[in-house]
Amino acid sequence: MDDEETKTSDPVVSPEQHQETMVVTQVRSLKDLLDRVTGRGEYSPESAEDSGIAEILPFPFLAMVGQREMKLALLLSLINPAIGGVLLVGPRGTGKTTAVRSLIHLLPMVSRSLCYYGCLPEDIESAGVDSVCPDCARKYAEGKPLVKLDSVRLVELPLNSQLDDVIGGLDERAAAHDRMRLKRGLLAHADRNLLYVDEVNMLEDDVVDALLDASTQGYFTVRRGPLAATYWSRFVLIGSMNPEEGRLRPQIQDRFGLRVVVRGLDDIEERLEAYKRVHTYLTNRRYTIEEYQLETDIAKAEIQTAREIMNKVVLPDEVARIGLELINRLKIDSLRAEITLFESARAHAAADARTMVTKDDIQEVVLMSLRLRRSGFITDYIEQQQAEDNEILQAQQTAFHGSIG
Ligand SMILES: [Zn+2]
Secondary structure (H helix, E strand, O other): OOOOOOOOOOOOOOHHHHHHHHHHHOOOOHHHHHHHHOOOOOOOOOOOOOOOOOOOOOOOHHHOOOOHHHHHHHHHHHHOHHHOOEEEEOOOOOOHHHHHHHHHHHOOEEEEEOOOOOOOHHHHHHHOHHHOOHHHHHHHHOOOOOEEEEEOOEEEOOOOOOHHHHHOOEOHHHHHOOOOOEOOOHHHHOOOOEEEEEOHHHOOHHHHHHHHHHHHHOEEEEEEOOEEEEEEOOOEEEEEEOHHHOOOOHHHHHHOOEEEEOOOOOOHHHHHHHHHHHHHHHHOHHHHHHHOHHHHHHHHHHHHHHHHHHHHOEOOHHHHHHHHHHHHHOOOOOOHHHHHHHHHHHHHHHHOOOOEOOHHHHHHHHHHHHOOOOOHHHHHHHHHHHHHHHHHHHHHHHHHHHHHO
């Protein structure tokens, strides 16, 4: 079975470069950068001539005007995959897809296993050499690397995807040579990457099931005739949807960590600025990207740094209790609510270059972590059940009293 994860990408910004750019612009942290750069900035009309470049150059993340909550949610989910990704809900033309694709400029590095089975040095460190394949056990003993650094990728799941595209199926090229072989599907390619599903509410049911399966377990198994294969599939799920076009199944809605309701810009000046920037970008993409290059590089380095301090970020009990009190008051059942709330608060602290979560971190992420968590159906259902329980208890009391009296 081949493994296509052998492409290399640019090395991460070195500490020296990082230091230098930081001095140039005096940005204190990623959070600071987000507040300072986006939604403002100068428009330079002396820009645009067509460079004739046909390649896809996404709009720079930091050039997006306003939409702070959407941008913060996306950045936090890049910093901490444990948040569980982001769902963007809103009408068409509000920049949801643009924002997600613009993350391409900011994607951090991860260490990827060099082995087909996905063996990692951490596996050996936590569970001994028997936890990896014999090949990797030997390499580890010889001091050879089991992983390589590689950029996170943005993998898009197209709306019209069929189950075979998503989980993989028989490899037709191999079949043409009379060989039976399985082909990796999108969910396998999404391992340790971002998986973006636009119009997530319009997916076919079998595709949604496969997506849920993989995101719950972190792997999935494909069976085609006599062949079977299991693939890693640990991805950060980013979805967008227009609620006018249909509702999202509750199981998949629950899978998303952060939830942002995206509206159009309501400030006329912001809207004008956004129009101008998009116009400049459409006239000369490379110019717009270069205009934001320095800040983009800083943001990328900051995301990497924040990811590296994530496991040092501590959530004190007294701060956790405030969050749980909130969830309790809101009568939210899903345990994913506090996982997302706490993990995003930790990422928010890391984005601000701190290793201690404060009440303010909770406050900054509370809306995006807890909204769209309650279900009218469940509330009604529980109320009905309580009414029924009361009836049973009353009937029982009457019967008991009756029999005693
Ligand atoms: Zn291995």
